Amino acid sequence: MAKVPSDTRPQTKLVTAGRRPEWTGPVVNPPVWRASTHLYPDMAAKEDGGKHNEDGRFFYGRRGAPTQWALAEALTELEPDAAGTVLYPSGVAAIAGALLAVLQPGDVLLVTDNAYEPSRTMATGLLARMGIETRFFDPLDPDAFPSKFCDRTRAVLLESPGSLTMEVCDVPALAAMAREKGAVSLLDNTWASALGFAALSHGCDIAIMSLTKHVGGHSDLMMGSASAGKRWYARLRQTAQALGHVVSPDDAALAARGLRTMGVRLERSTASAVEIARWLSGRPEVAQVLCPMLPGAPGHDLWLRDFTGGCGLFSFVFGGSDEAGRARFIDALELFGIGYSWGGFESLVVPFDPAPIRSETPWPPAHWSGQDRLGVRLSIGLEDPADLIADLDRAFAAMEQG
Ligand SMILES: *Cc1c(COP(=O)(O)O)cnc(C)c1O
Numbered sequence: 001m002a003k004v005p006s007d008t009r010p011q012t013k014l015v016t017a018g019r020r021p022e023w024t025g026p027v028v029n030p031p032v033w034r035a036s037t038h039l040y041p042d043m044a045a046k047e048d049g050g051k052h053n054e055d056g057r058f059f060y061g062r063r064g065a066p067t068q069w070a071l072a073e074a075l076t077e078l079e080p081d082a083a084g085t086v087l088y089p090s091g092v093a094a095i096a097g098a099l100l101a102v103l104q105p106g107d108v109l110l111v112t113d114n115a116y117e118p119s120r121t122m123a124t125g126l127l128a129r130m131g132i133e134t135r136f137f138d139p140l141d142p143d144a145f146p147s148k149f150c151d152r153t154r155a156v157l158l159e160s161p162g163s164l165t166m167e168v169c170d171v172p173a174l175a176a177m178a179r180e181k182g183a184v185s186l187l188d189n190t191w192a193s194a195l196g197f198a199a200l201s202h203g204c205d206i207a208i209m210s211l212t213k214h215v216g217g218h219s220d221l222m223m224g225s226a227s228a229g230k231r232w233y234a235r236l237r238q239t240a241q242a243l244g245h246v247v248s249p250d251d252a253a254l255a256a257r258g259l260r261t262m263g264v265r266l267e268r269s270t271a272s273a274v275e276i277a278r279w280l281s282g283r284p285e286v287a288q289v290l291c292p293m294l295p296g297a298p299g300h301d302l303w304l305r306d307f308t309g310g311c312g313l314f315s316f317v318f319g320g321s322d323e324a325g326r327a328r329f330i331d332a333l334e335l336f337g338i339g340y341s342w343g344g345f346e347s348l349v350v351p352f353d354p355a356p357i358r359s360e361t362p363w364p365p366a367h368w369s370g371q372d373r374l375g376v377r378l379s380i381g382l383e384d385p386a387d388l389i390a391d392l393d394r395a396f397a398a399m400e401q402g
Pocket of ligand 1: 090091092093116159163188190191210211212213222223224341
């Protein structure tokens with residue numbers, strides 16, 4: 001496409017980003033370049049090809065081709081202050097790739113206590129085996145945060161809102177503190193994406209996303225990304241290449257397709273989620289709605305201060321701790337599929353009980369009103385919210401009938 005102005009707004013960038021004419025040719029989207037071998041016209045070109053390691057340079061399939069480069073460039077354009085983006089075969093691979101890029105044996109890693117469970121497991125398993133020590137911290141206690149550092153603390157892994165319980169933390173303050181202490185801050189920004197929270201502009205060094213969620217958006221691919229400024233982008237890239245990380249061109253094309261509509265999908269699912277969360281907070285069966293977009297949720301004021309958008313993912317907790325009742329509720333839902341992942345066009349539900357996962361924050365936490373702790377997480381899709389509310393209403397009736 002013709003030259004694109006660089007000062008456009010995010011919704012416009014979603015449409016234009018990554019569509020370089022030399023990658024798209026005469027069509028709208030970069031074609032799917034399925035390639036392991038890249039052929040050189042002659043020896044001189046082969047010698048030259050080996051000298052440059054950057055997206056946009058043909059070399060070998062493991063360094064990608066225009067389909068992957070276009071997606072990575074689009075994500076970089078969408079992340080303010082990013083110099084580049086590395087793609088990974090899953091969100092977990094992105095977290096592992098980014099942590100391995102910044103850590104070495106003997107280092108200490110700080111991890112938020114409400115981190116995605118596989119991130120915790122990676123830290124206490126794989127990283128521990130490599131001689132990296134992990135300490136968890138309470139994301140809602142920024143005053144206690146500085147005392148968690150020691151002179152070996154090298155990195156901080158943040159997630160906001162946190163998984164399952166959805167607390168929003170003061171990312172700018174925590175990232176600034178990490179920088180002051182000489183540690184790298186990494187943010188798992190899957191919930192908000194760059195559209196909802198500009199991670200690097202708010203002081204983080206590395207912004208990680210599971211593209212499986214909002215970017216893919218159709219529950220048919222797995223991928224992850226990490227974006228960073230110049231210094232850390234170079235390390236991310238080196239590490240990903242050392243680990244042999246590459247994504248398939250077919251998946252990259254699907255992810256790029258998803259990206260084009262991500263803005264309108266997020267707007268719609270956010271509006272529906274707010275409507276449904278409000279409705280749930282008026283239900284007698286519900287003890288607590290954990291939705292950052294709703295007043296009263298932990299960190300809601302920070303969400304208002306720092307975020308430019310939301311998404312359809314939130315949780316709620318039932319009054320009482322009746323596992324059988326919760327199972328009846330979930331089984332009675334007709335429009336919500338029971339399953340992991342989220343951010344697709346279709347609504348999903350999963351049960352959760354964070355008590356066994358937490359180590360630093362007692363469960364239920366002090367800011368909760370009662371002792372209830374059995375909950376479900378909802379991913380609100382693109383259905384009519386009135387139908388979703390009717391479905392939830394039916395499920396509450398089934399739960400009460402026991
Ligand atoms: C799903 C998820 C991931 C992992 O992504 P995959 O693509 O499933 O590997 C990481 N972080 C968060 C917050 C997630 O919800």
